[in-house]
Amino acid sequence: MPTWKDVRADFPILHQQVNGKPLVYLDNGATSQKPRAVIDALVKYYERDNSNVHRGLHALSMRATDAYEGARARIAKFINAADSAEIIFTRGTTESINIVARSWAQAHLKPGDVVLTTEMEHHSNLVPWQQAAKASGAALKYVPVLGTNAEGGLDLASLDTLLTPQVKLFAFTHISNTLGTINPVAELCRRARAVGAVTVIDAAQSIGHAPLDVQELGCDFLAFSGHKMCGPTGIGVLYGRRALLDKLAPDETGGGMVVNVTYQGATWKPAPERFEAGTPHIAGAIGLGVACDYLDGLDRAKIREHDDGLARIAYEKLSALPDIRVLGPKGERGGLVSFAFPDVHAHDVVTFADEDGLAVRGGHHCNQPLMRKLGLTSTTRASFYVYNTAEEIDVLVASMRRTLKFFRG
């Protein structure tokens, strides 16, 4: 087992100075950095095996196809899917959710139906459902986020009244990208199933940080992005249960997803091809497979301990700052912490932090309605990953003190 310090050596980008200070990258909630192994896999693909997939019988094409389909199988194993045909390659979480919100929702939603989601969703797991509801005449309802007492948790008691048989689909995030809340997703799936609702888990913030087993969770669909889990940009996954995928109409159409095409019409291949029209992001898929190897090599249970542990330390230390408001649960939480000051705006905080070599994010984190509910316009967020250290939290806290001093005098 490598130690956490060894891990830093795997990430070339970390070894640079920003504004004369060592880079402290705490913006992992937005995107993660890439280990050498993933970058090398991309280079190797382009230097040795690059070819279009599926439709070729020459050596490069067979190699590219094997590597691409191998990545699919690798990712199936990573989330313990029953069948690699359940892994659809997409651009990322947002596209994955849009596919369900169009293909599934178009076929199944009608006026009187309810789509249920929560008040803590990222815009990418919110606006597509607004659109699907609008297009179908279904109602969109929200599981409330709890306030001061059980800060940042979902109001599970409300499910008793919200989860009616009218609910056809329940979409929720695994970990909130703003609050850090870890939702009880297996329980939510179980309760949704009890009323016959299809479940969609937004795993963008959890996939790279902890073990995840779709069969154990019992979800119908699950979406995530490669770029947040050490993988390349432009690649992500929609997991769908085979039985559901086989009944779903395609979303995009074109080359590679058809069986028979005439001038009059076309028939579709089964999943996963049905949902992968056109030339896919071959290099990206291969890189994502290598990212799975990398994360499993570090042991994902240990990653969870490490990342969530740093977030708890940061929560503690930041809470000592005068007039700070730290969002989300106090105890168990995902590997990120957002906070706000009443008198200093997050963008000014981030600009000062940048001068200290710190990469943190300030804004609404694609979470405008939740922000409004919390009475905030923006927060600063520090989000942690395998290469972060406890010392970096001290750099963060020191930077915050300096910023407060400047603005408060």
Add this chain to the structure above:
Amino acid sequence: MPTWKDVRADFPILHQQVNGKPLVYLDNGATSQKPRAVIDALVKYYERDNSNVHRGLHALSMRATDAYEGARARIAKFINAADSAEIIFTRGTTESINIVARSWAQAHLKPGDVVLTTEMEHHSNLVPWQQAAKASGAALKYVPVLGTNAEGGLDLASLDTLLTPQVKLFAFTHISNTLGTINPVAELCRRARAVGAVTVIDAAQSIGHAPLDVQELGCDFLAFSGHKMCGPTGIGVLYGRRALLDKLAPDETGGGMVVNVTYQGATWKPAPERFEAGTPHIAGAIGLGVACDYLDGLDRAKIREHDDGLARIAYEKLSALPDIRVLGPKGERGGLVSFAFPDVHAHDVVTFADEDGLAVRGGHHCNQPLMRKLGLTSTTRASFYVYNTAEEIDVLVASMRRTLKFFRG
């Protein structure tokens, strides 16, 4: 100016043996190889600047945003778009066409309308229009492909009757990926405009092989893939005229493309963001910008001469083989040649060619209805690019002779 021999040194993948023979890569119609400069740009991005774009104020995020938006401006210049906001990053040609076939078609098509396309379209520029027509009740009509006399050309005379004011959209390919036909796209745009039809050009097979100026062509939309023009996989472009894009509803929704989100609904940013929901393929866009630099460095007018010239030589030399049928126009053509034998199937040809180190493609080339019209089930295709040489055509012809000898005895 580099000589065409120098160019080969820029492509690491070419310097390998396949089945004990030097690789002869003639499958550029499916995907092109990548020059060192593009691979290096990806590595540099991941090793130095990787961050999410648009929503960050720290150094890496600003660098990544500048590089991403710089790539957009670079590509606008590459096709002479009037405004870089007219460049929408997509996964590739297929997705670009799907966006128009959904966002534009949903808003504009109604029963009685006509969508016009041609008999030579790739499935990716055909099936989306079948779907759009089906969804809207519009009719889908085809400009015929001419037979023996003007082999492989569009029947332009038929436009007099086909291009009626009922035609709301005319979608056609610039260069046929099976026939090699170069369509008179500026003329097609002009004639479509005369009846008020919106035009969509599938530039997948032309973009990397010749100069292209959207303002000169006068098209409304144009779609292409990065992977066929020396760029990375997973990235492509939809060009749309600003005036049209501004009136278009978004396709996918989610983070990054919204102005204001409440629990009740959302409002959209203008183009290009409106059409780029979620984290984009940042590295891919940057790599594509570098591919533009690379191709301009070689001089695109010279590339056209080179690629199309090789295709004409191949047409000549292949025509000498007994009982061969070479498809498409005899004279001016794009940089590819497809051919068929009455008694030897393309897949057997490709398997034999592979033994000679040759990468050629056999099949229907995502062109099933055209194949059927031509009375063929598959062809073998050799497609050329900047690094190919006249000697490689001799390797191709020798391999064909060997294959014919084996099967014919």
Add this chain to the structure above:
Amino acid sequence: MSADLTELYQQVILDHNRRPRNRGRLPTANRVAHGDNPSCGDQCSVYLQLEGDRIKDLSFDGSGCAISQASASLMTTQLKGKTAAEAQALYDQFHQIVTTGNAPDEMSDIGAFAGVHTFPARIKCATLGWHAALNALKSDPTTVTTESHND
């Protein structure tokens, strides 16, 4: 020519490809199934005259590479007179042969397809006709494809 390629294009395969047996639509057929190989465009229809549980007669039609056409042709010669269970057992052996390359001696004819195993992309060509036949036996008239991931 390489040993691999010689192995792939055995004489018996070339022979079946040049002179396919039982080709065309069987007039007495009471079962039919169609197979598609969407990536290649290979197609194969199999026509069965089923009497009780036994294949009285069969034929195939279609287009595709030498491997797929020869395999379908050879299959028709092998399945005539077989019961559904025997046909399935024969296919299982055939599948074993094309995926592992191990052909028992006594099966010289279908053993000719052992060379396919070094060309994994061609396995779906070799099994296309067989899939159609098994589907026809199941009286499942839907299109079959060998494009699945377990091939």
Add this chain to the structure above:
Amino acid sequence: MSADLTELYQQVILDHNRRPRNRGRLPTANRVAHGDNPSCGDQCSVYLQLEGDRIKDLSFDGSGCAISQASASLMTTQLKGKTAAEAQALYDQFHQIVTTGNAPDEMSDIGAFAGVHTFPARIKCATLGWHAALNALKSDPTTVTTESHND
């Protein structure tokens, strides 16, 4: 603290941020426009009392970083009494200052924003209130954004 940051957060900016001038909804306003900076979430509404071609009075409201709030506050002090043409000319100078860093001496107050030019990502913060004001002048009540590519 670096010179760049000191330049960005000039005393006059900090002062306007702490004690914004003309903040709140102007009761006599006959024009209003709203500006949004979707990436940051910065918002700014500008209320104008226009008499003929002249800005008799104005105010702003909103939320955002020190730069955006101070800029909007300072803007209200600069535009009072100006005609639409004068307001546009002043914005042109302001835009010049925040994009180039060159501030003529005699314009000490808006000159305080010269430091913005070394933080290109903040230019849209500095111009948000101005965009809203110009839009209000044009009687264009639509939401404006500084998210366009020419900022």
